[in-house]
Amino acid sequence: SQQGEEDPQALSIQEGENATMNCSYKTSINNLQWYRQNSGRGLVHLILIRSNEREKHSGRLRVTLDTSKKSSSLLITASRAADTASYFCATVFSTGTASKLTFGTGTRLQVTL
Amino acid sequence: DAMVIQNPRYQVTQFGKPVTLSCSQTLNHNVMYWYQQKSSQAPKLLFHYYDKDFNNEADTPDNFQSRRPNTSFCFLDIRSPGLGDAAMYLCATSMDSSSYNEQFFGPGTRLTVL
Numbered sequence: 004s005q006q007g008e009e010d011p012q013a014l015s016i017q018e019g020e021n022a023t024m025n026c027s028y029k030t031s032i033n034n035l036q037w038y039r040q041n042s043g044r045g046l047v048h049l050i051l052i053r054s055n056e057r058e059k060h061s062g063r064l065r066v067t068l069d070t071s072k073k074s075s076s077l078l079i080t081a082s083r084a085a086d087t088a089s090y091f092c093a094t095v096f097s098t099g100t101a102s103k104l105t106f107g108t109g110t111r112l113q114v115t116l
Numbered sequence: 117d118a119m120v121i122q123n124p125r126y127q128v129t130q131f132g133k134p135v136t137l138s139c140s141q142t143l144n145h146n147v148m149y150w151y152q153q154k155s156s157q158a159p160k161l162l163f164h165y166y167d168k169d170f171n172n173e174a175d176t177p178d179n180f181q182s183r184r185p186n187t188s189f190c191f192l193d194i195r196s197p198g199l200g201d202a203a204m205y206l207c208a209t210s211m212d213s214s215s216y217n218e219q220f221f222g223p224g225t226r227l228t229v230l
Contacts, residue, residue: 033215033216034215034216036218038221043204043224043226044223044224045120045122045206045208045221045222045223045224046159046206046208046219046221047221048218048219048220051216051218053216091158091159095215096215097213097214097215098171098213099213100147100164100166100169100171100213101147101149101164101166101171101210101213102147102210102213102214102215102216102217102219103161103164104159104161104219105161106158106159106160107158108157108158109157109158
């Protein structure tokens with residue numbers, strides 16, 4: 004399987020704390036994307052980092068990428084209860100007819116008040 | 117608002133009884149995808165359409181079929197659902213095949229097989 008691994012599988016923090024999720028993958032990539040999924044809902048795209056980038060920011064999100072280690076991390080700063088969700092990294096492979104996402108195993112984040 | 121819509125949100129079927137799940141999009145995207153997501157697992161791509169061209173993943177069971185009658189609509193047909201097919205089915209779109217495009221997901225249809 005080409006599926007990536009994420010750790011931790013579950014993370015519980017208090018509001019205001021930072022949350023860090025890690026993703027490892029197996030193949031060469033064009034880019035890596037992070038998605039969020041609220042319970043029982045579809046996925047929402049958060050951020051994309053290209054293979055030639057090492058770090059990217061978007062609001063309270065910070066993503067790093069280390070292609071030599073085939074790993075990425077997602078940092079959510081100053082977490083809020085509304086950040087409670089599952090977070091998936093996805094490696095992207097373009098076939099010419101589609102951009103195929105291969106998702107990691109996901110991290111379930113619980114932010115408590 | 118432009119979006120991806122899935123109907124129904126919840127579907128219950130009996131073992132072996134064919135079922136069809138529906139997806140529509142107002143984004144006018146070329147590519148539509150169907151994913152299967154089992155409980156506490158990552159979404160897994162079943163197949164995709166690039167315009168009218170159908171592309172099946174190698175490990176997608178023959179039990180799963182798809183139709184895309186026009187740009188806006190795409191259907192997932194499960195010919196003979198088994199208990200192992202109970203899952204969330206997610207439809208997604210992307211503008212084209214560029215790897216730098218994000219995918220837009222619908223809310224999903226949760227399928228229960230009795």
